[in-house]
Amino acid sequence: MKRLTCVILLIAALALVACAAPTPTAVPAKAFKVAVIMPSAINDLAFSQSMYDGLVAVQKEMGKDKFEFAYTENMFNVPDAAAAIRDYATKGYDLVIAHGSQYGASLADIAPDFPKTAFAWGTAVDTFASKGVKNINAYTVQADQGGYVLGVIAAKLSKSGKFGLIGPIPAGDGKLHIDGFEAGVKATNPKAIVSKTFTQSFSDAALMSQAAQTMVSGGADVLTGTSQAVVGAIAVAKEKNVLWFGNQSSQVSLAPKNVVATQVYDWSPFIKQMVNNTKAGKLGGEVMVGTLKNKVLVIQYNPDYKLPDDVKALADKTVQGLIDGTIQTGVK
Amino acid sequence: MIDPFLLSMLITILASGIRFATSYIFAAIGETFGQISGVLNLGVEGIMLVAAYAAYFVVLQTNEPGLGLLAAILVGIVMGLATAFLSVTLKAEQGISGIGVYLFGLGLSDLLFRVTVKSVQTVKGFPNIHIPALSDLPILGPIFFQHNLLVYAAFALVPLAWFVLNKTTFGLQVRAVGQNPEAADTLGISVARVRYTTLTLGGALSGIAGASLSIALLNIFQQNLTSGQGFIAVALVYFGAWQPFRVMLGCLLFSMVNALQLTMQVNRIPIPADIALMMPYILTIVALIFAARQLVIQPAALTKPFERGE
Amino acid sequence: MKMKPLDLSRFNAIIVPAIAGALGLLVGAVMLLVLGANPLDAYAAMVQGAFGSPNAFADTLVKASPLLFVGIGTCIAFRCNVINIGGEGQIVIGALLATAVGLTFQEAPSWLLVPGGLLAGFIGGAVWGGIAGVLKTRFRVNEVLSTIMLNSIAGYIMTFFLNGPIMDPTTLDNAIRIPQTQRLPVASDLWRWIPTRFHGGFVLGLGLAVLVYILLWRTTMGYRIRAVGFNPRASRYAGISVSRYQLLAFVLSGALAGLGGAVELMGVTHRLFSDGSASGFTGSAGFNGIIAALFGGLHPIGTIPASILFGALLVGANQLQRTIQVPSAFVITLDGLIVVFVVASQIWSKRTRRVTEEPARPVGVTALQKTEAAK
Incomplete structure (x- = not known):
């Protein structure tokens, strides 16, 4: 079993390094921090990019010192995405957006553990309010x-x-x-x-x-x-x-x-709405449906x-x- | 008389099938050389991806499809040499090192794309060639004579590969090395040299296969552009029992079935798409059964590293 | 080849891949520098992400679970010289059958649903592995090819069902944009160590690893499985039915992968979904599990730490993406580099293993040869 011992030692050593590793420096306070988990790449000219572009637009409007965002892309796989969601919540992001229908079940598991964090799930219309979850928003488009x-x-x-x-x-x-x-x-x-x-x-x-x-x-x-x-x-x-x-x-x-x-799909109105809601203390329960009327759907010529x-x-x-x-x- | 609607469908299926067989043929013929010499290269997909990116990037910069093709071939040669180093010199487990090369290619091509190009753009790849008279023929014209250079090159490659493998000294050496490396070695053939050659050749052809996607058939690059074509090409070599013409038939069958199911969907003939998409794979398994039944002569030393005096 | 002291060579079997992996990370470091990131920060983030907190470590174990199931199955198969690379498809079919159980018996109690779902996964994987086994032993179809084909076919079977019979009936109303089932009944959930995502599947995997070890080294059946892998010709002279044991190895390894699929379903995702390919659900665990098994010296017990290490690599890599915001493509590149380096290093670790213990049969001797031998 020597090999086994070696590997266990190796893992233990890694764990030690982990504890000693410097935690990422904290960002200046006051900025609203959003994290988004996406199933494909931010440059896919499709679903993931629409969210990325929306975040960039909001950041431009609110200023980089007021609005920060981080993203994790190519997370089609649910366990990876769930780890990312939990990690962002742990790191104190104010709003964590799970931009993929498959993330729902994991989100419903994780959100109750972080009652001070706002979450969003799309495209979907279920905020899990019926299950007593209070901090998930849902968004979709017609x-x-x-x-x-x-x-x-x-x-x-x-x-x-x-x-x-x-x-x-x-x-x-x-x-x-x-x-x-x-x-x-x-x-x-x-x-x-x-x-x-x-x-x-x-x-x-x-x-x-x-x-x-x-x-x-x-x-x-x-x-x-x-x-x-x-x-x-x-x-x-x-x-x-x-x-x-x-x-x-x-x-x-x-x-x-x-x-x-x-x-x-211009998600920026929804992002802004959730930012304002979160700042006002309303972390979830909002179902947002994008239409031509609320200008989330835009015909771009x-x-x-x-x-x-x-x-x-x-x-x-x-x-x-x-x-x-x-x-x-x-x-x- | 044939119903004109059916006829136009048939033309579409055949033309599309021939066109999209191109990348499979380059990759599978390249793989054939490697396998006959006794090396299973599962990394074809990775080589195709990096080469597809290289060709795309060069064409984006220069607008010269020829230069793009050259870049793809160079990338293919380098990665083919690396594969040979892994499987011949280091005698690495071929199936697993292939998956490693695949992952590496999948990641690297996307990474380079992200750093250098950022977002998807189209490029002007190899244009379709208009052959006077032939291209204007009814029925035959659209099926056979309205393709780009690489499509014709792929089909021209098949008899060439057959000739090299069956009628030249080099081909004889390749087969000897794959069938009985010990004997070949005693006869003074350098097993390592032959395998390095076939893998480098295979790498170059995989490179062209990648380029045929990014600068001839699709004229774009995207992460995972090949989506599994390289792996299918490897399987098609078995399907074709290591004979270039049969490998080509396998490639055609594969792309034709895809064209068939797409044409049926487009023409609103209801078929469950999943079942249709499954068909080529099932057909390949069936063909493998028949190939095994016919007692095809297989490279006995395939995937077996050669060690002197073993 | 020189004889070396026994313990040193065993040490080699672990130290050589470790050095190789480190070299892979070194090349990765150069790439990170090119990308404008500090490699030290990056790798610290990786370790942090994999082991830095109870939750992180739990995620590592969760990620390791399917690798462990596929890995110990791979030990059986490769020891029998059966190159089963169909883990992806076997996971999918296992998960599909477990889904069917969960959806059919909505009202069943947990003590029925959990074992029932796991059993369904086991059977599904066994059948899917068995197909490749029959193709190999009866029809002499090379298993590398048949399993690649069967992986794709399984993916399409899954999407076929997801787009029809088992599609979440509320998909359209709920604006769900990918094919998926509804959430399985809560009674089908595996035990979970709340608040982490650690679930009972990993513990089950540990138990099975021990069982597979006992099977392979303490039973006649296991001895025969290994004998067939080690030398089919000699085994045949000894009166062992080569094809029967090869089929058995296929069924068992497939069953374990299928069980891994059921565990992933009932422990993590709680619903089946797809992007149209098998890997959409599996996250390529079917391939990574094989690599973990090779890393663990094709030994079920060795596969345990190996799959944890690979789970850590994958989880840590995701953390790396989050912390440093390098494109996710870097992570895949790094994964590939490490696999290549480790496989390439086997020439040094194998050499020492050969003289000390009974060889972990090189995967390389293929089906083709064996079919030759079978004639």
Whole structure:
């Protein structure tokens, strides 16, 4: 058992080093500290980046001395994320955002241990208040609204009347975006042919690319899609010169001539709301649903794409209709 | 008469299948050389990723796909040499060192990407080649003659690899070293030299495979761009029983089934996507069963480090 | 090859990988410098994150648990010269069956649900490992390939069920954006040392490691498993059915990985979910467990500290990302470097092991050869 003894000694030595290791220096007081745990990379041009951009925007507004944030990316795996959540809470972050649906169960376990910390979980609508948890907020988006607007624009711009919609899996905000897009297209052009494809992967750009090419060969001249793997499809849109409508984060940079508009998730209103709530002592229980109305969903147009005036007007009218409720997407 | 709708679907499947077989073919043919000489290189995926990044970065800077390809080949050679050093000189356990190389490549390519490029951008990769007359043919044109340079190169590589392996002295040495290294050694063939050569060649081809994704097929780079293609390529070598043409057929089958299920989804023919995506893997297992049944001659010394006088 | 004193060579078996790992960290340090981070701060953060507090250490053990299950299964398989790299798929199928038990018997009491779920995981893994075993022993299909394929297939089976039959019925209403089940009944939760995340699964793993040690070195069956791995031809002459023991090794190692999946499910995640691939749920424990087993000298007892060390590496690496804010890609690179260095160093540790104790059979002699021998 000598080997075993050695390893135990090694571990013990490491543990000693750990105790002796300097704790990270404390940051100056007063700054509001936010930590976020994300399933993919901050530069994914999709779900994770939308949160990162939101935090950067809030920081710009409030000032670096008033608002600090730290992030942990590529934490799809729940145990890793749970460790990160607990660690941030231990380190005294004021607000810990678990930016992934899979983190819910762990968050519900951890949050009660840190009654002075505010937590947020998205996309979700459950704050675990029914289980007595008081410090979790939930946030999500009605992505079908923005999808609907983009669908209306797309139907006006398409010449072939064929549309390709690509997603990773038929669930969540991605499905809402795609279903909303379809509803918008159909409402504008009832004869439109809409094909939907799900690749079952959030990361396989090659598969998305192949799906997009298949759609274009089938005659589609407008594509949209969701998840970080769509960059593969956007490259196809660029190469084949068809139109692209984005989701989650601005995707103009990838194909400036082909991206017409993007439904951007701008989380900053929610972040600010939670900051204010937390400062006022309300740590959880808030369910926040992003819509066009509260400007968490933003239709961001590509300045380099010349959208005909009548189409732009129709889009604005659609946005207004969705905001005041005269238009319903019909997506469930 | 064929229904025009079905015909257009068929054209799409074949064209897309041929196009997306490219990266598999480069990687699998490269791996074939290594395996026939007796080394299982599971690190193909890692080499592909770093090479894909290198090619992408160079093209982003210079707009020259040729230079990008060159960079990918260089990266492939360096990582192939490193693999050879691990598995030939240090006699490291090949399956595990391969996973190490994979993890290293997965991390390094993403890290470099994050530091140098930051966010996804498209590049102008190898353009599709328009061949007068041929590209304009109905049906055959879109299937065979509207691809980019690397697609043709991949298919041209297959007979070349067959020739080298079966009709040259070098090919004979490669097979001897993989089949019976002791005997080869007695005949004066340097086992180490042959294996270093095949692994470096395999590395270079894996590099081209990576480049074919980032600067020819997809024209982007992203973390984990290859998403498992390198591992599938390794399996396809077994599938193809170490014969270049059969390996190519395996690659085509794999990409065709993917194209088929995507085309069906796009054309709103209801199929459960998960089941369809599973099919190529199940087919590969079935093919492996048949390959084993036919008593294919397999490299006997595969994954076995050679030690003199053992 | 020179004979060396026994204790020194045993010492080598641990010190050589340790030095190799340290070299890997050294290369990592250079990369950290290039990234503009202080390597000392970075590594201090790693150690801190893995061992710095009871919670941190608990997280390390939680992370180590699936590695331990896969690792001791790997000991059985590799000792029998069966290269099972299908841990990923076996974890997934084990977790899937355990999920089915949890979802079906919502009202069952804990004393039924916990053993039932664990048993389901065990069976699921056994079946998935058994498939590769049958493919190998009856159809002579190389197991490295079949297990890679089966990993992908398991991932798709999981997403198929997650997108349909076992999908959380409230997914759409609750704005859930990934395929997942509802939370399993609380009665299925493993014992947990509140407030940490340490759960009973790790203790179970420790017990099983001892059991596997007894199985391999104190029973006839274990002796035969190792004999088949050590020299299949001689075993056949001795009247041992090589294919039967290879199948057994596959079933057992698969079952342990599947059990690891059930433990991860019932101890940590409490629901099954996926990003479309197996690793979305497993966090690559199916591969890391193999590395832990090799690190532990393919000995179930040695695998215990080895999996804790790897768990610590992974947990500490995440802490590193949080403290220094280096991209997560650095962590993966470092992981790869350490694996490469440790595997490369085996030439020195193996050499000494060979003369002292019965060799941990080099993984290298492949199925292909054995199929040759089986003809």
